[in-house]
Amino acid sequence: GENVEQHPSTLSVQEGDSAVIKCTYSDSASNYFPWYKQELGKGPQLIIDIRSNVGEKKDQRIAVTLNKTAKHFSLHITETQPEDSAVYFCAARTGGTSYGKLTFGQGTILTVHP
């Protein structure tokens, strides 16, 4: 089955700096890659996603890049703010009989210092 590795496990930056979180996946059939942000006491919230036919997607300060050949994708947050502090999860979805299933990375605790 699919396996997703996420790095780093913790990331500490100063407000205004950029933050990058990287994920690799194992199943070349995976075709959908969402990123979720989880704040304390809340459930994961979808912040951006990308499909396998696209190499990059941007939404204001957040961008995701996908390299299908290398089987890795990354989340880029620019001009970080203290409210960006949260746990971030990457995930991958493969078709086939488990077409609805997301496989998640281990999560990255991002701390943005004022």
Next chain:
Amino acid sequence: EAGVTQFPSHSVIEKGQTVTLRCDPISGHDNLYWYRRVMGKEIKFLLHFVKESKQDESGMPNNRFLAERTGGTYSTLKVQPAELEDSGVYFCASSLGPHEKLFFGSGTQLSVL
């Protein structure tokens, strides 16, 4: 529009007891999923309903876990009897279609003592 609702938000039970978690998906979402995060590890898939049918239950850990979705609306996840290793946060998610975005609830924090 209401999001995915889970109840209870927290549950503390003793080993051997039974607990039932409930999830109300976003109205109109035929696809409902259960996930679990244990001990700060990754969020792991448990199962996927399409309406009232189990599409994929490959992530269910063992037969102590029973999920139902009668009528294709809300879903329950029962753990009977609960073991210490069942502690964690149980998330429910729903989507309009199987290839659409998943929206998660706030989760149920289950503590088995």
